[in-house]
Amino acid sequence: MSLLPIILLGAGGHAKVVLDLIHALNRQILGICDPGLATQGAKVWRGLSVLGNDEVIERYAPSHVELANGTGSLPGSHLRRRLHVQFTRRGYRFATLVHPSAILGSGVELGRGVQIMAGAIVQADTRIGDNAILNTGARIDHDGDIGRHVHVAPGAVISGDVKIGKACHIGAGATLRQGICIGSDAIIGMGTTVIVDVASGHQQTGQPPRAPRRIN
Template structure:
């Protein structure tokens, strides 16, 4: 019997999550909820937006699991906050891994991790809860990805990179081997990171430098 699931958020990332879940064919999608009540009655890829977040109280955590369809942008994103809110209420978030992703059997993926189409995740990688490894990202051996991190499309992480919680690595960024990126920092799209990044900063450019 398929596990019942509800998707949180009705935007662009939710559309990608819907497509992923449909390809897995192991969940019964009951619908999508979104904080924007104007979206109620519309749909994404044939899945109806059935209400706002408040209606989840109608479903017991024993009856349904949740998928985080809210995209993560920046260190203070709703993606992390909504995961923590519903986790505290007892809801579970399954790991979602696209069939086209290449993921080593030694990779450790915690609750709510999403691995999107075409991504490559190599041996020894640890991905903590609620992290996104987005389309065609490459994560090499022994990287550690913190909770609620967003590795955006096309990012390349060389081996041994450690990323703290709530970090956003922008589209197409490159991080060389053994770099540490502190929590709640942001790496701009297309940047090349060649030295450690402190917590709570923004870095951009080639090579990446802190924005003052």
């Protein structure tokens, strides 16, 4: 069965990375939809035909194309999630994209529209929910459970058996201790080390020093 051609949504920085990912997988791209480019009257973006705004997608039957969500995911922004829900309800499917340089262990499960970027590592029996991003060089150890719409930013390290609820943002370079739970819609700041559970809707940032302890 041949893979369907892709339409890319969005024209920001994340879209550039997604476009490179699609090229690395040798997938066919029909063009890009972006309201900003359409308003400007742009015809071409990074070698792609600008098809128009997001409503242009309805000219293509859901059975004939896949979508790639080029909208980034930042704390407080829900556009990426909204686009995924909106077009999924209309019957469209989002392509699950894994960079050739990423490493996936045995038993890994990937939801629809997951994007795994260059250098990411996902170890055995980890589940990644729909529309999640594992960004450049992110590392997820064994038995992880990463909810839908989660963004694991570049260089974050998630130890084994960690559960992350839906729509969380795990900042660049953050480190999560094994076995903890992060509730839905939580934010973990850039470079933060997390050693206890974080409740839904809460934010954990910073690096408060702890008293040194003798190593046994």
